[in-house]
Amino acid sequence: MEPKPGAGLTEAMVVLTLTTGVVEAVSFLVLGPVFTAVQTGNLLLLGFAVAGEGGLSLAPPALSLCGFTAGAVLGARLESSLEPRGRDRWFTAGLAAEAALLGLAGALALAAVPRGAVTVLVATAMGLRNVTTLRAAVPDLTTTVATRALTGLLAPLASDTRVLTDTAGRLRRAAAVAAMFTGGLLGAALLRAGIPGAALLLAVAATVLTTALARAVLRRRHENRAPGPGPAG
Known part of the structure; x- marks a missing residue:
């Protein structure tokens, strides 16, 4: 059951x-590159590192890929197991699990654990995120890439009629392009201002959890306002 586009899903x-x-x-400027x-x-970073160019280390991208893979697999299992219960519980649960992983990553970063461990946890959260948004299937809003958007x-500027222009x-x-740019700008500006990367991860965790809860509340209100079946006859 896909979440309905209404009730705050696009937002x-x-x-x-x-x-x-x-x-x-945080990942590129603090944990990485x-x-x-x-x-x-x-x-691409992993390929550059394997080629021995750019002075890049193999470890960060390899750890990120491992974490991302684990997050995608675990997220798919979690959300598919919750889907039969309906009411988009898998969507809320997926975001809540992502928030928990990001919160743990932020806490470990505050404790000055090795950056590799933090990278794995953040990548795991993002792997889970990708499963959640792939299942939600909102056009043009994958939340982790903006190239297609x-x-x-x-394309429509060149009168390409095969690309939807509604x-x-x-x-x-x-919104996808603006949000991705704004997020990167905001993150970099806050880091430049001296805000620790750990604090930003904790803030993102709180934002993701709040988004999950707000979406659940809006969906419930939307369902309660929906007209019931008319009288038989």
Whole structure:
């Protein structure tokens, strides 16, 4: 059962996209250079490291890939097991589990544990996130990449009729691109201002959990307002 697009789902996905930018700011600028959500970039870093160029280490991208893989597998098992219970419990549970992992990563970072352990936990959370958003299937809002959304914004400028140009689609694509940029900018600016990366991870964890709870409340209200079946006859 996919979550209904109404009841705040699109808005939730935009907020989650913004948090990805913050997470990647911490990942690349503090833990890395490494990505934990955008595994396309991470695979490239791993390839560069294997080639011995750029002075890159194999460990950060390898650890991130391992964590991401574990998160995707565990997330798929968790959410598929909850799906028969209905009411999008898998969506709320997936975000809650992600928030718990990010909170743990932030706590460990405060305790000055090795960066590799923090990287694994953050990547695991992002692997779980990708399962959640893939299952939600909101067009143009994957929350961890914006390339497709950006292309969707640009293609209609060249009168490409095969790319949808409805207003809702344009708004989602613009929101995805803007949220990713804003999240990265915000994360980098806060790091530059002296805010520890651990604090940013804890803030993201709180934001993700709040988003999950807000989405659940809005969905419940939406269902309660829905008209019931009419009289038989």
